[in-house]
Amino acid sequence: xxxxxxxxxxxxxxxxxxxxxxxxxxxxxxxxxxxxxxxxxxxxxxxxxxxxxxxxxxxxxxxxxxxxxxxxxxxxxxxxxxxxxxxxxxxxxxxxxxxxxxxxxxxxxxxxxxxxxxxxxxxxxxxxxxxxxxxxxxxxxxxxxxxxxxxxxxxxx
Amino acid sequence: xxxxxxxxxxxxxxxxxxxxxxxxxxxxxxxxxxxxxxxxxxxxxxxxxxxxxxxxxxxxxxxxxxxxxxxxxxxxxxxxxxxxxxxxxxxxxxxxxxxxxxxxxxxxxxxxxxxxxxxxxxxxxxxxxxxxxxxxxxxxxxxxxxxxxxxxxxxxxxxxxxxxxxxxxxxxxxxxxxxxxxxxxxxxxxxxxxxxxxxxxxxxxxxxxxxxxxxxxxxxxxxxxxxxxxxxxxxxxxxxxxxxxxxxxxxxxxxxxxxxxxxxxxxxxxxxxxxxxxxxxxxxxxxxxxxxxxxxxxxxxxxxxxxxxxxxxxxxxxxxxxxxxxxxxxxxxxxxxxxxxxxxxxxxxxxxxxxxxxxxxxxxxxxxxxxxxxxxxxxxxxxxxxxxxxxxxxxxxxxxxxxxxxxxxxxxxxxxxxxxxxxxxxxxxxxxxxxxxxxxxxxxxxxxxxxxxxxxxxxxxxxxxxxxxxxxxxxxxxxxxxxxxxxxxxxxxxxxxxxxxxxxxxxxxxxxxxxxxxxxxxxxxxxxxxxxxxxxxxxxxxxxxxxxxxxxxxxxxxxxxxxxxxxxxxxxxxxxxxxxxxxxxxxxxxxxxxxxxxxxxxxxxxxxxxxxxxxxxxxxxxxxxxxxxxxxxxxxxxxxxxxxxxxxxxxxxxxxxxxxxxxxxxxxxxxxxxxxxxxxxxxxxxxxxxxxxxxxxxxxxxxxxxx
Numbered sequence: 001x002x003x004x005x006x007x008x009x010x011x012x013x014x015x016x017x018x019x020x021x022x023x024x025x026x027x028x029x030x031x032x033x034x035x036x037x038x039x040x041x042x043x044x045x046x047x048x049x050x051x052x053x054x055x056x057x058x059x060x061x062x063x064x065x066x067x068x069x070x071x072x073x074x075x076x077x078x079x080x081x082x083x084x085x086x087x088x089x090x091x092x093x094x095x096x097x098x099x100x101x102x103x104x105x106x107x108x109x110x111x112x113x114x115x116x117x118x119x120x121x122x123x124x125x126x127x128x129x130x131x132x133x134x135x136x137x138x139x140x141x142x143x144x145x146x147x148x149x150x151x152x153x154x155x156x157x
Numbered sequence: 158x159x160x161x162x163x164x165x166x167x168x169x170x171x172x173x174x175x176x177x178x179x180x181x182x183x184x185x186x187x188x189x190x191x192x193x194x195x196x197x198x199x200x201x202x203x204x205x206x207x208x209x210x211x212x213x214x215x216x217x218x219x220x221x222x223x224x225x226x227x228x229x230x231x232x233x234x235x236x237x238x239x240x241x242x243x244x245x246x247x248x249x250x251x252x253x254x255x256x257x258x259x260x261x262x263x264x265x266x267x268x269x270x271x272x273x274x275x276x277x278x279x280x281x282x283x284x285x286x287x288x289x290x291x292x293x294x295x296x297x298x299x300x301x302x303x304x305x306x307x308x309x310x311x312x313x314x315x316x317x318x319x320x321x322x323x324x325x326x327x328x329x330x331x332x333x334x335x336x337x338x339x340x341x342x343x344x345x346x347x348x349x350x351x352x353x354x355x356x357x358x359x360x361x362x363x364x365x366x367x368x369x370x371x372x373x374x375x376x377x378x379x380x381x382x383x384x385x386x387x388x389x390x391x392x393x394x395x396x397x398x399x400x401x402x403x404x405x406x407x408x409x410x411x412x413x414x415x416x417x418x419x420x421x422x423x424x425x426x427x428x429x430x431x432x433x434x435x436x437x438x439x440x441x442x443x444x445x446x447x448x449x450x451x452x453x454x455x456x457x458x459x460x461x462x463x464x465x466x467x468x469x470x471x472x473x474x475x476x477x478x479x480x481x482x483x484x485x486x487x488x489x490x491x492x493x494x495x496x497x498x499x500x501x502x503x504x505x506x507x508x509x510x511x512x513x514x515x516x517x518x519x520x521x522x523x524x525x526x527x528x529x530x531x532x533x534x535x536x537x538x539x540x541x542x543x544x545x546x547x548x549x550x551x552x553x554x555x556x557x558x559x560x561x562x563x564x565x566x567x568x569x570x571x572x573x574x575x576x577x578x579x580x581x582x583x584x585x586x587x588x589x590x591x592x593x594x595x596x597x598x599x600x601x602x603x604x605x606x607x608x609x610x611x612x613x614x615x616x617x618x619x620x621x622x623x624x625x626x627x628x629x630x631x632x633x634x635x636x637x638x639x640x641x642x643x644x645x646x647x648x649x650x651x652x653x654x655x656x657x658x659x660x661x662x663x664x665x666x667x668x669x670x671x672x673x674x675x676x677x678x679x680x681x682x683x684x685x686x687x688x689x690x691x692x693x694x695x696x697x698x699x700x701x702x703x704x705x706x707x708x709x710x711x712x713x714x715x716x717x718x719x720x721x722x723x724x725x726x727x728x729x730x731x732x733x734x735x736x737x738x739x740x741x742x743x744x745x746x747x748x749x750x751x752x753x754x755x756x757x758x759x760x761x762x763x764x765x766x767x768x769x770x771x772x773x774x775x776x777x778x779x780x781x782x783x784x785x786x787x788x789x790x791x792x793x794x795x796x797x798x799x800x801x802x803x804x805x806x807x808x809x810x811x812x813x814x815x816x817x818x819x820x821x822x823x824x825x826x827x828x829x830x831x832x833x834x835x836x837x838x839x840x841x842x843x844x845x846x847x848x849x850x851x852x853x854x855x856x857x858x859x860x861x862x863x864x
Contacts, residue, residue, distance in 0.1 A: 100357075
């Protein structure tokens with residue numbers, strides 16, 4: 001079975017069932033390991049990717065649902081201005097610990113900033129509560145999202 | 158870190174021609190895992206021929222930031238920027254790193270490497286300086302290392318390390334080279350952004366689960382959900398009917414599905430509907446029986462861990478007497494990266510790729526299991542998506558090689574979240590009874606502390622175990638509160654639940670009980686909890702951190718109704734830490750943690766940002782555990798499976814955290830575990846302050862609900 005997807009701007013055909021969740025297609029078939037497996041139940045956000053700019057849980061999204069849409073993974077996001085702002089902010093604030101959840105956090109943050117270019121703490125808490133971090137980087141994630149929003153706004157000004 | 162460079166330039170005891178390689182003589186490493194050490198080529202710090210400092214990380218990186226911290230220590234002595242050090246994550250190799258244990262736990266990493274690594278770095282620096290001095294014909298004392306080069310201070314002449322390495326390596330290594338004095342630090346004590354942070358954020362850092370090999374297959378695993386159960390049968394036809402499935406492998410208590418991708422392997426496992434057999438002893442086990450047995454073990458005499466003075470005499474004239482029993486549940490680690498391992502067993506050898514806290518032990522275990530000589534087994538260690546003690550066990554490697562030895566190709570075995578949660582090695586459930594007698598003026602006279610629970614050390618030590626688990630009693634035997642008489646005992650009580658290390662383990666258990674009890678006693682005698690502590694504590698460093706949090710937390714301001722502040726102070730892992738937690742409790746008794754104020758004196762800080770990060774980390778990890786953490790057992794199986802029923806903190810539940818770091822040059826203390834230990838009692842004490850209800854059985858939210 002084959003499924004054709006547009007991932008990070010490139011159209012690619014994969015030998016995979018349309019039922020296969022994006023998480024596993026991206027990791028095992030496309031070999032894009034930045035999208036992480038955490039729970040496979042839509043509970044932790046580690047597998048977050050953007051589909052047509054909106055965050056979805058890769059573990060809950062059959063590949064077939066993304067046909068004809070634009071999939072952006074962490075690997076693609078970091079090539080875009082918003083992704084670059086997020087990485088710069090993440091580094092500046094020194095957010096990362098084990099780091100395993102961070103690509104998913106950054107994808108979720110991108111979706112948040114797209115919807116709300118200047119999120120406050122309440123907006124960040126609401127937008128980011130789908131992503132679990134066991135290392136407790138939440139305080140720095142809050143700071144980094146605000147900083148990324150500033151950097152991104154500065155670029156667009 | 159040059160992220161692209163995974164090539165280990167100092168592999169084994171081999172030396173890249175012309176490079177300067179420094180044997181790092183480690184002091185006796187303190188590690189929880191009792192492992193034999195040997196002496197062999199242990200070179201893991203060097204300067205390569207192009208002048209770069211090279212470091213094979215002697216400890217493992219699980220998120221605690223040790224890659225950055227250790228690199229900073231090396232960079233300081235060798236006068237380079239941490240970002241210019243070429244850091245590699247080495248294979249498991251006990252001989253190379255001996256006598257240090259690559260095993261990473263017990264908040265030991267900085268304490269283990271601090272002195273020997275600086276001494277080795279100083280020798281390397283002295284060798285480079287001597288080489289330059291010889292070339293210039295000047296006294297070495299007129300030269301110093303700066304920015305990856307040696308400078309002749311009077312003339313300003315400069316020679317980069319690259320021009321000196323060959324000559325330095327050819328000469329005997331200086332035997333006496335003083336380490337940099339604290340007054341000269343340029344790297345240590347400052348904030349260094351994590352060297353591995355950028356790659357992790359971009360998703361390009363490689364964890365064990367991200368390993369890809371040519372011809373590799375993917376596998377899923379199901380182990381008997383009832384502890385001790387055996388595989389009775391599966392619907393193999395249904396499993397094989399799933400597209401992409403290439404193999405079904407049965408074991409005694411396990412079934413594996415091999416497939417072209419993880420999705421197929423997972424689907425096939427569900428389709429296989431494994432059936433299990435079990436005996437009544439296992440399938441009849443309930444949590445209440447296990448906890449009752451642990452609590453009942455407190456009534457046994459126990460094995461004496463520490464004793465001083467005469468308890469009876471000290472109690473004789475006591476004006477106040479306090480006794481209480483505390484219980485703490487089994488806890489899962491719930492690392493974000495579920496258990497996984499890649500292995501390839503072929504042609505009388507075995508290669509393993511995984512993220513482990515004990516790479517050299519994993520290698521030994523694999524060799525023994527496969528009956529291969531040690532040199533035929535290679536463990537390639539990788540970054541870990543969280544450790545917290547989970548990856549101090551080798552079960553991931555053992556399960557994976559049991560599978561891999563049956564197939565010719567490399568195989569990546571990934572546990573589902575549900576398998577990970579139900580087949581963890583859990584933090585033991587403990588029961589403690591503490592009995593404190595006070596004089597009329599509210600001074601502690603007698604202190605008896607009985608501890609019961611599973612002994613991790615007994616499992617690891619075997620017949621050498623003599624009754625007292627030194628980890629379980631850690632902290633309990635070194636209280637910061639003086640008493641005329643004291644006795645601490647330990648009584649082992651096992652159940653069918655496998656137990657192991659969990660960030661803080663015994664000292665955390667001790668901290669929760671001791672700091673809860675001291676708080677209760679303070680309230681009993683009508684004293685302010687901080688004043689009461691200060692009236693007993695003599696150690697000035699402990700007093701100082703307590704005074705800092707009193708001031709920073711606005712302790713003396715009376716909080717609004719429904720809000721309470723609780724304090725705790727510890728001296729554990731060579732670190733002093735105090736915390737004030739501020740919680741609110743609503744009409745439905747839901748606890749929310751508003752703010753946590755932490756003061757730490759961990760001696761010489763290496764990475765300021767790293768210390769602050771560990772405080773955030775421990776406070777949040779510990780808050781998850783203290784409020785919600787509990788693994789329960791019904792009919793011999795773990796009841797929790799995923800983040801829906803094993804609740805952990807989310808960003809909207811994370812408190813504000815204010816941190817104060819004491820600056821001094823005392824010997825560095827550990828930072829991985831103290832914040833996680835101090836927060837448990839601080840929260841329990843805050844819940845009492847907010848509600849008047851004393852929760853002695855964790856987790857707090859459940860305890861408050863039923864209080």
